[in-house]
Amino acid sequence: MELSQPNGPPETLLRTITEISPSAVCILDCAGRLTLWNPAAESIFGWKAEEVLGGRLPMLKPEQRAEIEAQIVAGAGQSAPQGREITGVRKDGILLNLLLWTAPLGDALRPAGLVAIFQDVTERRWMQEQLRQAQKMEALGRMAGGIAHDFNNLLTIVSGYAEMLLPQLEGRQREDVQAILEATQSGVALAKQLLTLGRQQVGEPRLVDLNTTITAVEKILRRALGDSVVLELSLRPALWYVRADPAGLEQVLLNLALNARDAMPHGGRLIIATANCTRAEAASLHLNGGEYVRLTVRDTGLGMDAEATRRIFEPFFTTKPDDKGTGLGLAIVYNVVKQCGGVIFVDSQPGEGTVFTIYLPRARGAPEAPRRHASGFSAGGGETILLVEDEEGVRRLVRNMLARQGYRVLEAAGAEEALRLWEQAADRIDLLLTDVVMPGMSGRQLALRLLAARPELKVVYMSGYAGDALGEQGVLEPDVVLIQKPFTPRLLLRRIREALGAQPRRSSSL
Incomplete structure (x- = not known):
């Protein structure tokens, strides 16, 4: 490609290009010290130019800096830039996915430094991960739906006849039929897990006060956690409503509590907190426009490494022994949150516990009063x-x-x-x-x-x-x-x- 000669000196052209570039442009001298740090670098990484000029690349680990600086001499004279993906860090400690291109300046006899261009692809990688997860869930959902359809038909027949037979029996026979009904409930729970996992469970959403849902299942959560885990609630008054299936939210809370319990074999604390989330906070997390309700579930357990954190919502992935879990619980949590139009984040470090943060869109209106149902069978009138x-x-x-x-x-x-x-x-x-x-x-x-x-x-x-x-x-x-x-x-x-x-x-x- 040929370019016509621009007006003005080359330095002016270079300054203009680096100032308007959406990518971070950095130039290092032969000693690896920064001589240029453009406005995009300030925006992406958080350091001002005056904080970093004359120093080393602050967003990289020492071994990454050494590898790049080695290219100043070793790569001198090469014309083609070298590109790869790396992990960097912002000034505030947030990890970033970066595309990095480097090209040496000067020639083999007179190396003059190196130019490094960084593109922030964190959000793109996050969206790709969400798409991958959605595709996996869709495939699994098709399989789960077919299995659950046949399974639920069988359960309907068994539990239906047992229910009709129960009033006609007494003594030992009644106990036997009652045992059949109790066994079918285990099958029902399994079928619901399969359907929720594949987002095939049809919910009945309504306006819900998340605080009310949490307090309604508090006793169940405390029993599930046992005596060695202390449950602490920090529920914000005047919490906004969300639109969700109450049964689905209860399942989210129970699954997260059970996951936390297993991560604290020697006891610990589980903190469940709610709060209203401002538009500014939502925008900083790249959530869709609007207001959200935030649910935080924090434990003081063993924590997870980066690989386990990355895969935590995958169906059948588990870090627990075979007799401790199926790997379905958090996948179900993920799908219930998505079904509500929400987003879930996880933050964990080995030995430092785990934090699940869920954002559910705010819903406006007033909740419906619960319906009362008459006991006993409802007779027909010849219809x-x-x-x-x-x-x-x-x-x-x-x-x-x-x-x-x-x-x-x-x-x-x-x-x-x-x-x-x-x-x-x-x-x-x-x-x-x-x-x-x-x-x-x-x-x-x-x-x-x-x-x-x-x-x-x-x-x-x-x-x-x-x-x-x-x-x-x-x-x-x-x-x-x-x-x-x-x-x-x-x-x-x-x-x-x-x-x-x-x-x-x-x-x-x-």
Whole structure:
């Protein structure tokens, strides 16, 4: 490339280029002392020119400086600049990812120093890491969703029949069935972990006071931590609301507490703190514009090295013995935070404990009052329900649940069969109860088709996992009623009764 001769001396041109460059430009003399430190270097690294000129490169370790200074003589006469990625440090101690290009000045006979150009790629590397993590979670989510779908269908059948059988039994037989139900709860917890891990667990977000959530689970946390770990709460009054699934937030708190407990085998302190985060703090962390609520979970445990810290949110990665953890807990925390639109940071050093800092976007409005549910089974009043479920065992179970409580049931193994039943009895169907994920047409697509013909039709979905079929990013749309599998007869009947209306009404007979 040829350049026309610029007006003015070369020194003026060099000064102009270095002053407007977005990269840090540094020039070293033959002794490795700084002779130029441009404005971008001041901005990136935090040292003013008068603080560093005449000295060595302050943002590098001694061995890094020695390697660069060795190029002054060894590389003299080379025309091609040398580039690589290194780690540096700001004046305030923050680590930076840097791209470094160096080129010697002068020639082999008369070396004159070296020019070093640094580009800060910290944010770019952070974004690449977030993308890598998201892609890994997406792949894992697809696998987990398929497994959980079949697993939840099996759990629904086992727990459903056991629940219906329990009131009819006494003594030892009742205890045996109760043991079956307790065992299915372990399966339910595992399925939820798989779904949350892959962001396939559909949450029901609402306005939440994080302080209230923390105090609600305080007793559970203290029991989980044991006597050797002291739990300290520092909760800011008048904390802003966030929009989140309360169950998801409780899972975040419990998983972080359990992780801290395992990091303090000889006891210690766990401090959970909340605060409102200003726009300035959010901007300094490169968060999206707006205000945030900050949740900090700090322990005094063993801490982690840089490699463990980098991989801490990876599924199945764990520093614990095989009998102490699965490597899922913090991956679940990561996904719940992302599902809330938040960001999580971790800071740890060996022997100095670990700090998890979570930022959740501020939400405005007032929280809804909790709904009260009547105890016992909710009876039907002869209403007709179109039941659509491709798993025969689940379909038979749900049909029995509904029929025993006075509902009339039309059952279909898929959307196509459901459409044929609709054509025959559309005016008599009061509610559509459909699985979400089915071969061919999904439950959501079927419901939209029927609602186009009858907008007043009531719809209840049931699913072992729904992914984004009923809402974006795993967040349930406001008008959707979803029953997560596995469900109990009590829950199913209550949600159907709520959808139909508080009082049972008679449907025309078939």
